[in-house]
Amino acid sequence: MKIVSIRIKNYRAFESLEIKSIPAFCVIIGANGTGKSTLFDIFGFLRDSLKNNIRQALQIRGGFNEVITRGKEQEDIEIELKFRMNILNKERLVTYLLVVGQDIGRPVVKREVLKYKRGEYGSPCHFLDFQKGKGYAITNEEDFEQTDEELNREEQQLESQDILAIKGLGQFQRFKAASAFRSLIENWHVSDFHISDARGSKDALYAEHLSPTGDNMAVVAQYIYQNHYDIFQVVLKKMRERVPGISQVEAKETEDGRLILKFQDQAFKDPFIDRYVSDGTMKMFAYLILLFDPQPHPLLCVEEPENQLYPSLLHELAEEFASYADRGGQVFVSTHSPDFLNAVSLNSIFWLAKEQGITKIFRAADHEILKRLVREGDLPGYLWNQGWFEGVAP
Numbered sequence: 001m002k003i004v005s006i007r008i009k010n011y012r013a014f015e016s017l018e019i020k021s022i023p024a025f026c027v028i029i030g031a032n033g034t035g036k037s038t039l040f041d042i043f044g045f046l047r048d049s050l051k052n053n054i055r056q057a058l059q060i061r062g063g064f065n066e067v068i069t070r071g072k073e074q075e076d077i078e079i080e081l082k083f084r085m086n087i088l089n090k091e092r093l094v095t096y097l098l099v100v101g102q103d104i105g106r107p108v109v110k111r112e113v114l115k116y117k118r119g120e121y122g123s124p125c126h127f128l129d130f131q132k133g134k135g136y137a138i139t140n141e142e143d144f145e146q147t148d149e150e151l152n153r154e155e156q157q158l159e160s161q162d163i164l165a166i167k168g169l170g171q172f173q174r175f176k177a178a179s180a181f182r183s184l185i186e187n188w189h190v191s192d193f194h195i196s197d198a199r200g201s202k203d204a205l206y207a208e209h210l211s212p213t214g215d216n217m218a219v220v221a222q223y224i225y226q227n228h229y230d231i232f233q234v235v236l237k238k239m240r241e242r243v244p245g246i247s248q249v250e251a252k253e254t255e256d257g258r259l260i261l262k263f264q265d266q267a268f269k270d271p272f273i274d275r276y277v278s279d280g281t282m283k284m285f286a287y288l289i290l291l292f293d294p295q296p297h298p299l300l301c302v303e304e305p306e307n308q309l310y311p312s313l314l315h316e317l318a319e320e321f322a323s324y325a326d327r328g329g330q331v332f333v334s335t336h337s338p339d340f341l342n343a344v345s346l347n348s349i350f351w352l353a354k355e356q357g358i359t360k361i362f363r364a365a366d367h368e369i370l371k372r373l374v375r376e377g378d379l380p381g382y383l384w385n386q387g388w389f390e391g392v393a394p
Protein backbone atom coordinates (compact mmCIF):
# COMPACT_ATOMS: atom_id res chain seq x y z
CA MET A 1 0.00 0.00 0.00
CA LYS A 2 1.09 3.54 -0.64
CA ILE A 3 -0.75 6.62 0.53
CA VAL A 4 -0.75 9.15 -2.30
CA SER A 5 -2.78 11.94 -0.75
CA ILE A 6 -4.27 13.03 2.56
CA ARG A 7 -7.02 15.60 2.96
CA ILE A 8 -7.93 16.80 6.42
CA LYS A 9 -10.62 19.20 7.57
CA ASN A 10 -11.03 20.57 11.07
CA TYR A 11 -8.58 18.29 12.87
CA ARG A 12 -6.77 20.44 15.45
CA ALA A 13 -4.58 23.04 13.66
CA PHE A 14 -5.51 21.54 10.27
CA GLU A 15 -8.57 23.54 9.36
CA SER A 16 -8.11 22.55 5.75
CA LEU A 17 -5.00 20.73 4.65
CA GLU A 18 -4.25 18.62 1.63
CA ILE A 19 -1.02 16.78 0.94
CA LYS A 20 -0.76 15.54 -2.61
CA SER A 21 1.77 13.37 -4.48
CA ILE A 22 3.09 11.88 -1.24
CA PRO A 23 6.32 9.96 -1.86
CA ALA A 24 7.16 6.59 -0.30
CA PHE A 25 9.56 8.41 2.03
CA CYS A 26 8.06 11.62 3.40
CA VAL A 27 9.94 13.93 5.75
CA ILE A 28 8.11 16.76 7.53
CA ILE A 29 9.77 19.80 9.04
CA GLY A 30 8.16 22.73 10.82
CA ALA A 31 8.45 24.97 13.86
CA ASN A 32 7.15 23.82 17.25
CA GLY A 33 3.38 23.57 17.36
CA THR A 34 2.85 23.61 13.58
CA GLY A 35 1.32 20.13 13.46
CA LYS A 36 3.93 17.46 12.79
CA SER A 37 2.71 15.28 15.65
CA THR A 38 -0.87 16.12 14.69
CA LEU A 39 -0.32 14.75 11.21
CA PHE A 40 0.99 11.46 12.60
CA ASP A 41 -1.85 11.43 15.07
CA ILE A 42 -4.28 11.15 12.15
CA PHE A 43 -2.93 7.63 11.64
CA GLY A 44 -3.09 6.99 15.37
CA PHE A 45 -6.68 8.26 15.46
CA LEU A 46 -7.74 5.88 12.68
CA ARG A 47 -6.01 2.97 14.36
CA ASP A 48 -7.59 3.74 17.75
CA SER A 49 -11.01 4.21 16.11
CA LEU A 50 -10.66 0.81 14.51
CA LYS A 51 -9.48 -0.85 17.69
CA ASN A 52 -12.30 0.58 19.79
CA ASN A 53 -14.65 3.21 18.37
CA ILE A 54 -14.48 6.89 17.48
CA ARG A 55 -15.86 7.96 20.85
CA GLN A 56 -12.94 6.36 22.67
CA ALA A 57 -10.41 7.52 20.07
CA LEU A 58 -11.64 11.08 20.63
CA GLN A 59 -11.82 10.67 24.40
CA ILE A 60 -8.13 9.84 24.76
CA ARG A 61 -7.44 13.00 22.74
CA GLY A 62 -9.51 15.23 25.02
CA GLY A 63 -12.90 14.74 23.39
CA PHE A 64 -14.54 16.00 20.18
CA ASN A 65 -14.47 19.67 21.18
CA GLU A 66 -10.75 19.52 21.89
CA VAL A 67 -9.90 17.73 18.66
CA ILE A 68 -12.01 19.78 16.25
CA THR A 69 -10.35 22.99 15.06
CA ARG A 70 -11.08 25.87 17.45
CA GLY A 71 -14.05 27.88 16.23
CA LYS A 72 -15.34 25.00 14.07
CA GLU A 73 -17.23 23.17 16.82
CA GLN A 74 -20.46 23.23 14.80
CA GLU A 75 -18.82 21.54 11.82
CA ASP A 76 -17.47 18.02 11.21
CA ILE A 77 -13.99 16.50 11.15
CA GLU A 78 -13.10 15.00 7.77
CA ILE A 79 -10.25 12.67 6.94
CA GLU A 80 -9.75 11.42 3.41
CA LEU A 81 -6.94 9.11 2.37
CA LYS A 82 -6.19 8.05 -1.16
CA PHE A 83 -3.91 5.07 -1.48
CA ARG A 84 -2.76 2.49 -3.97
CA MET A 85 -3.58 -0.99 -2.93
CA ASN A 86 -3.65 -4.40 -4.47
CA ILE A 87 -7.18 -5.75 -4.56
CA LEU A 88 -7.86 -9.05 -6.27
CA ASN A 89 -4.50 -8.91 -8.08
CA LYS A 90 -4.98 -5.44 -9.49
CA GLU A 91 -3.54 -2.20 -8.23
CA ARG A 92 -6.35 0.21 -7.46
CA LEU A 93 -6.48 3.81 -6.35
CA VAL A 94 -8.74 3.57 -3.32
CA THR A 95 -10.34 6.47 -1.46
CA TYR A 96 -11.32 6.17 2.18
CA LEU A 97 -13.43 8.99 3.56
CA LEU A 98 -14.40 9.43 7.19
CA VAL A 99 -16.62 12.24 8.46
CA VAL A 100 -17.00 12.53 12.22
CA GLY A 101 -19.49 14.89 13.80
CA GLN A 102 -21.72 15.23 16.84
CA ASP A 103 -25.32 14.24 17.34
CA ILE A 104 -26.89 15.59 20.54
CA GLY A 105 -23.46 15.86 22.10
CA ARG A 106 -22.32 12.37 21.09
CA PRO A 107 -19.65 11.76 18.46
CA VAL A 108 -20.99 9.81 15.49
CA VAL A 109 -19.66 8.62 12.14
CA LYS A 110 -21.61 10.88 9.83
CA ARG A 111 -20.24 9.28 6.69
CA GLU A 112 -17.81 6.52 5.85
CA VAL A 113 -17.02 5.60 2.26
CA LEU A 114 -14.57 3.24 0.62
CA LYS A 115 -14.49 3.61 -3.14
CA TYR A 116 -12.40 2.81 -6.20
CA LYS A 117 -12.77 2.59 -9.91
CA ARG A 118 -13.49 -0.83 -11.34
CA GLY A 119 -12.21 0.01 -14.81
CA GLU A 120 -10.15 2.66 -16.56
CA TYR A 121 -13.12 4.94 -16.99
CA GLY A 122 -16.24 5.92 -15.15
CA SER A 123 -16.77 7.22 -11.69
CA PRO A 124 -15.54 5.25 -8.67
CA CYS A 125 -17.83 2.60 -7.28
CA HIS A 126 -18.73 2.87 -3.60
CA PHE A 127 -17.88 -0.52 -2.13
CA LEU A 128 -18.88 0.58 1.29
CA ASP A 129 -21.06 3.54 2.16
CA PHE A 130 -22.38 4.22 5.65
CA GLN A 131 -24.10 7.04 7.46
CA LYS A 132 -24.69 6.98 11.20
CA GLY A 133 -24.41 3.23 11.52
CA LYS A 134 -26.50 2.34 8.49
CA GLY A 135 -25.41 1.59 4.95
CA TYR A 136 -24.28 -1.06 2.55
CA ALA A 137 -21.23 -2.97 1.43
CA ILE A 138 -20.77 -4.78 -1.85
CA THR A 139 -20.26 -8.50 -1.47
CA ASN A 140 -19.41 -9.63 -5.02
CA GLU A 141 -16.74 -7.10 -5.86
CA GLU A 142 -14.61 -9.73 -7.56
CA ASP A 143 -17.16 -9.80 -10.37
CA PHE A 144 -15.68 -6.79 -12.04
CA GLU A 145 -17.38 -7.63 -15.30
CA GLN A 146 -20.78 -7.05 -13.73
CA THR A 147 -22.60 -3.85 -14.45
CA ASP A 148 -23.27 -1.62 -11.48
CA GLU A 149 -26.83 -2.92 -11.30
CA GLU A 150 -25.56 -6.49 -10.89
CA LEU A 151 -23.40 -5.80 -7.87
CA ASN A 152 -24.83 -7.17 -4.66
CA ARG A 153 -25.37 -4.46 -2.13
CA GLU A 154 -25.81 -5.90 1.29
CA GLU A 155 -27.58 -3.52 3.64
CA GLN A 156 -26.10 -3.50 7.12
CA GLN A 157 -26.87 -1.94 10.44
CA LEU A 158 -23.89 -1.50 12.74
CA GLU A 159 -24.05 -2.01 16.49
CA SER A 160 -23.79 1.72 17.12
CA GLN A 161 -23.19 5.01 15.36
CA ASP A 162 -19.69 5.49 16.74
CA ILE A 163 -18.27 2.29 15.28
CA LEU A 164 -16.43 2.21 11.96
CA ALA A 165 -18.03 0.12 9.25
CA ILE A 166 -14.57 -1.16 8.28
CA LYS A 167 -14.43 -2.60 11.79
CA GLY A 168 -17.94 -3.99 11.76
CA LEU A 169 -17.53 -5.57 8.34
CA GLY A 170 -13.79 -5.87 7.98
CA GLN A 171 -13.48 -9.27 9.53
CA PHE A 172 -15.78 -10.82 6.98
CA GLN A 173 -13.71 -12.09 4.10
CA ARG A 174 -16.37 -11.33 1.53
CA PHE A 175 -16.02 -7.59 2.02
CA LYS A 176 -12.65 -7.62 0.25
CA ALA A 177 -11.81 -3.92 0.11
CA ALA A 178 -12.94 -3.30 3.68
CA SER A 179 -11.03 -6.21 5.15
CA ALA A 180 -7.85 -5.37 3.22
CA PHE A 181 -7.97 -1.75 4.37
CA ARG A 182 -8.67 -2.80 7.92
CA SER A 183 -5.71 -5.14 8.06
CA LEU A 184 -3.46 -2.40 6.69
CA ILE A 185 -4.45 0.04 9.42
CA GLU A 186 -3.89 -2.66 12.02
CA ASN A 187 -0.35 -3.11 10.73
CA TRP A 188 0.59 0.54 10.73
CA HIS A 189 3.43 1.31 13.05
CA VAL A 190 3.32 4.75 14.67
CA SER A 191 6.43 4.73 16.77
CA ASP A 192 6.19 5.98 20.34
CA PHE A 193 9.53 4.61 21.46
CA HIS A 194 10.46 5.02 25.11
CA ILE A 195 13.96 4.02 26.04
CA SER A 196 12.80 3.23 29.57
CA ASP A 197 10.20 0.77 28.24
CA ALA A 198 12.81 -1.01 26.18
CA ARG A 199 14.95 -1.61 29.27
CA GLY A 200 14.58 -4.39 31.80
CA SER A 201 13.86 -8.09 31.50
CA LYS A 202 10.83 -9.13 29.49
CA ASP A 203 8.52 -12.10 29.28
CA ALA A 204 9.76 -14.15 26.36
CA LEU A 205 6.46 -13.84 24.47
CA TYR A 206 6.83 -14.44 20.74
CA ALA A 207 7.18 -11.25 18.64
CA GLU A 208 8.56 -10.58 15.16
CA HIS A 209 8.12 -6.79 15.08
CA LEU A 210 9.22 -4.08 17.44
CA SER A 211 6.21 -2.73 19.35
CA PRO A 212 5.45 1.04 19.14
CA THR A 213 6.95 1.66 22.60
CA GLY A 214 9.87 -0.70 21.99
CA ASP A 215 9.06 -2.71 25.12
CA ASN A 216 9.64 -6.01 23.31
CA MET A 217 13.06 -5.09 21.92
CA ALA A 218 14.87 -8.00 23.60
CA VAL A 219 12.30 -10.47 22.29
CA VAL A 220 12.48 -9.17 18.71
CA ALA A 221 16.28 -9.08 18.83
CA GLN A 222 16.24 -12.75 19.77
CA TYR A 223 13.73 -13.54 17.02
CA ILE A 224 15.94 -11.88 14.38
CA TYR A 225 19.05 -13.56 15.77
CA GLN A 226 17.42 -17.00 15.62
CA ASN A 227 15.49 -16.64 12.35
CA HIS A 228 17.39 -14.07 10.29
CA TYR A 229 20.99 -14.51 11.35
CA ASP A 230 22.40 -12.54 8.37
CA ILE A 231 20.26 -9.54 9.18
CA PHE A 232 21.30 -9.70 12.83
CA GLN A 233 24.95 -9.61 11.74
CA VAL A 234 24.26 -6.48 9.64
CA VAL A 235 22.65 -4.82 12.68
CA LEU A 236 25.64 -5.77 14.84
CA LYS A 237 28.14 -4.46 12.30
CA LYS A 238 26.34 -1.13 12.21
CA MET A 239 26.24 -0.96 16.02
CA ARG A 240 30.00 -1.56 16.12
CA GLU A 241 30.58 1.21 13.56
CA ARG A 242 28.35 3.72 15.30
CA VAL A 243 28.77 3.20 19.02
CA PRO A 244 32.41 3.20 20.16
CA GLY A 245 33.42 0.04 22.01
CA ILE A 246 30.30 -2.03 21.31
CA SER A 247 31.29 -5.47 20.12
CA GLN A 248 28.23 -7.61 20.77
CA VAL A 249 24.55 -7.34 21.62
CA GLU A 250 22.70 -10.37 22.89
CA ALA A 251 19.27 -11.24 24.21
CA LYS A 252 19.99 -13.48 27.21
CA GLU A 253 17.60 -15.61 29.17
CA THR A 254 17.41 -14.75 32.86
CA GLU A 255 17.09 -17.33 35.64
CA ASP A 256 13.33 -16.87 35.77
CA GLY A 257 12.97 -17.50 32.03
CA ARG A 258 12.69 -13.90 30.90
CA LEU A 259 14.80 -12.13 28.29
CA ILE A 260 17.20 -9.26 28.81
CA LEU A 261 19.47 -7.40 26.39
CA LYS A 262 23.18 -7.40 27.15
CA PHE A 263 25.69 -5.09 25.47
CA GLN A 264 29.33 -6.13 25.36
CA ASP A 265 31.98 -3.42 25.44
CA GLN A 266 35.20 -4.85 24.05
CA ALA A 267 37.19 -3.10 26.80
CA PHE A 268 35.54 -5.14 29.56
CA LYS A 269 35.06 -8.80 30.29
CA ASP A 270 31.41 -8.73 31.38
CA PRO A 271 28.62 -7.23 29.29
CA PHE A 272 26.36 -4.43 30.54
CA ILE A 273 22.68 -5.18 30.99
CA ASP A 274 20.40 -2.74 29.14
CA ARG A 275 19.67 -0.74 32.28
CA TYR A 276 23.27 0.48 32.32
CA VAL A 277 23.95 1.22 28.65
CA SER A 278 23.52 4.73 27.31
CA ASP A 279 20.25 6.15 25.93
CA GLY A 280 21.73 6.65 22.47
CA THR A 281 23.00 3.06 22.37
CA MET A 282 19.49 1.79 23.12
CA LYS A 283 17.96 4.13 20.58
CA MET A 284 20.35 3.20 17.78
CA PHE A 285 19.78 -0.50 18.41
CA ALA A 286 16.01 0.07 18.35
CA TYR A 287 16.18 1.88 14.99
CA LEU A 288 18.31 -0.85 13.48
CA ILE A 289 15.91 -3.53 14.71
CA LEU A 290 13.02 -1.49 13.31
CA LEU A 291 14.56 -0.57 9.96
CA PHE A 292 16.09 -3.95 9.16
CA ASP A 293 12.82 -5.71 9.91
CA PRO A 294 12.64 -8.57 7.37
CA GLN A 295 8.98 -7.70 6.79
CA PRO A 296 8.48 -3.92 6.66
CA HIS A 297 5.26 -2.43 8.00
CA PRO A 298 3.02 -0.99 5.27
CA LEU A 299 3.36 2.37 7.02
CA LEU A 300 5.95 3.52 9.50
CA CYS A 301 5.82 6.89 11.30
CA VAL A 302 8.72 8.10 13.42
CA GLU A 303 9.02 11.44 15.16
CA GLU A 304 12.34 13.21 15.56
CA PRO A 305 14.62 10.19 15.09
CA GLU A 306 17.62 12.45 15.76
CA ASN A 307 16.95 12.65 19.51
CA GLN A 308 19.79 11.16 21.60
CA LEU A 309 21.92 10.41 18.52
CA TYR A 310 25.28 11.85 17.53
CA PRO A 311 24.82 14.19 14.51
CA SER A 312 27.17 12.39 12.14
CA LEU A 313 25.10 9.20 12.45
CA LEU A 314 22.01 10.86 11.03
CA HIS A 315 23.04 10.81 7.40
CA GLU A 316 23.16 7.03 7.26
CA LEU A 317 20.04 6.72 9.40
CA ALA A 318 18.11 8.89 6.92
CA GLU A 319 19.30 6.63 4.10
CA GLU A 320 18.15 3.60 6.05
CA PHE A 321 14.68 5.10 6.43
CA ALA A 322 14.66 5.76 2.66
CA SER A 323 15.64 2.18 1.84
CA TYR A 324 12.96 0.85 4.22
CA ALA A 325 10.51 2.82 2.08
CA ASP A 326 12.08 1.33 -1.07
CA ARG A 327 11.51 -2.15 0.34
CA GLY A 328 7.79 -1.48 0.39
CA GLY A 329 6.99 0.21 3.67
CA GLN A 330 5.94 3.83 3.35
CA VAL A 331 7.73 6.04 5.85
CA PHE A 332 6.77 9.35 7.46
CA VAL A 333 9.41 11.08 9.56
CA SER A 334 9.35 14.44 11.33
CA THR A 335 12.62 16.11 12.15
CA HIS A 336 14.25 19.21 13.61
CA SER A 337 17.67 18.11 12.38
CA PRO A 338 19.45 19.77 9.42
CA ASP A 339 21.96 16.88 9.49
CA PHE A 340 19.15 14.42 8.91
CA LEU A 341 17.61 16.60 6.18
CA ASN A 342 20.94 16.86 4.35
CA ALA A 343 20.59 13.18 3.48
CA VAL A 344 17.01 13.47 2.20
CA SER A 345 16.05 14.16 -1.41
CA LEU A 346 14.02 17.30 -2.09
CA ASN A 347 11.15 15.18 -3.41
CA SER A 348 10.70 13.74 0.07
CA ILE A 349 10.60 17.04 1.97
CA PHE A 350 7.47 18.91 3.08
CA TRP A 351 7.27 21.80 5.47
CA LEU A 352 4.53 23.13 7.71
CA ALA A 353 3.93 26.79 8.44
CA LYS A 354 1.26 28.27 10.68
CA GLU A 355 -0.68 31.49 10.15
CA GLN A 356 -3.31 32.71 12.62
CA GLY A 357 -3.44 29.28 14.26
CA ILE A 358 -4.01 27.43 10.98
CA THR A 359 -1.38 25.20 9.40
CA LYS A 360 -0.46 25.08 5.73
CA ILE A 361 1.81 22.58 4.02
CA PHE A 362 4.40 23.14 1.30
CA ARG A 363 6.27 20.70 -0.94
CA ALA A 364 9.96 21.40 -1.37
CA ALA A 365 9.86 19.95 -4.89
CA ASP A 366 7.35 22.65 -5.92
CA HIS A 367 9.82 25.37 -5.03
CA GLU A 368 11.87 26.48 -8.06
CA ILE A 369 14.69 28.19 -6.16
CA LEU A 370 15.17 25.24 -3.82
CA LYS A 371 15.25 22.89 -6.79
CA ARG A 372 17.87 24.98 -8.56
CA LEU A 373 20.06 25.32 -5.46
CA VAL A 374 19.99 21.57 -4.83
CA ARG A 375 20.77 20.90 -8.51
CA GLU A 376 23.80 23.15 -8.11
CA GLY A 377 25.03 21.07 -5.18
CA ASP A 378 23.50 22.62 -2.06
CA LEU A 379 22.11 20.30 0.60
CA PRO A 380 18.54 20.69 1.94
CA GLY A 381 19.58 20.90 5.60
CA TYR A 382 21.96 23.79 4.95
CA LEU A 383 19.33 25.56 2.82
CA TRP A 384 16.87 25.14 5.69
CA ASN A 385 19.39 26.77 8.07
CA GLN A 386 19.89 29.61 5.61
CA GLY A 387 16.16 30.33 5.54
CA TRP A 388 15.26 29.10 2.05
CA PHE A 389 12.22 27.16 3.27
CA GLU A 390 9.91 30.14 3.32
CA GLY A 391 7.85 30.63 6.46
CA VAL A 392 9.20 27.52 8.20
CA ALA A 393 11.08 29.35 10.96
CA PRO A 394 9.03 30.73 13.87
Ligand SMILES: Nc1ncnc2c1ncn2[C@@H]1O[C@H](COP(=O)(O)OP(=O)(O)OP(=O)(O)O)[C@@H](O)[C@H]1O
Pocket residue numbers: 011012013014030031032033034035036037038039065066067068069070357
Ligand atom coordinates in the same frame (compact mmCIF):
# COMPACT_ATOMS: atom_id res chain seq x y z
N1 LIG B 1 -8.43 22.01 18.48
C1 LIG B 1 -7.40 22.72 18.01
N2 LIG B 1 -7.59 23.74 17.13
C2 LIG B 1 -6.58 24.48 16.66
N3 LIG B 1 -5.29 24.26 17.00
C3 LIG B 1 -5.03 23.27 17.86
C4 LIG B 1 -6.06 22.43 18.40
N4 LIG B 1 -5.51 21.54 19.23
C5 LIG B 1 -4.19 21.78 19.21
N5 LIG B 1 -3.90 22.82 18.39
C6 LIG B 1 -2.58 23.41 18.12
O1 LIG B 1 -1.72 22.39 17.63
C7 LIG B 1 -0.50 22.43 18.36
C8 LIG B 1 0.08 21.06 18.50
O2 LIG B 1 0.74 20.76 17.32
P1 LIG B 1 1.75 19.55 17.23
O3 LIG B 1 1.91 18.90 18.54
O4 LIG B 1 1.31 18.71 16.10
O5 LIG B 1 3.07 20.36 16.84
P2 LIG B 1 4.49 19.79 16.37
O6 LIG B 1 4.71 20.33 15.00
O7 LIG B 1 4.55 18.35 16.57
O8 LIG B 1 5.43 20.58 17.37
P3 LIG B 1 6.81 20.12 18.11
O9 LIG B 1 7.90 20.41 17.13
O10 LIG B 1 6.86 21.03 19.26
O11 LIG B 1 6.68 18.69 18.49
C9 LIG B 1 -0.85 23.01 19.71
O12 LIG B 1 0.29 23.61 20.28
C10 LIG B 1 -1.95 23.98 19.37
O13 LIG B 1 -1.37 25.22 19.03
Ligand SMILES: [Mg+2]
Pocket residue numbers: 036037038
Ligand atom coordinates in the same frame (compact mmCIF):
# COMPACT_ATOMS: atom_id res chain seq x y z
MG1 LIG C 1 5.60 17.18 17.87
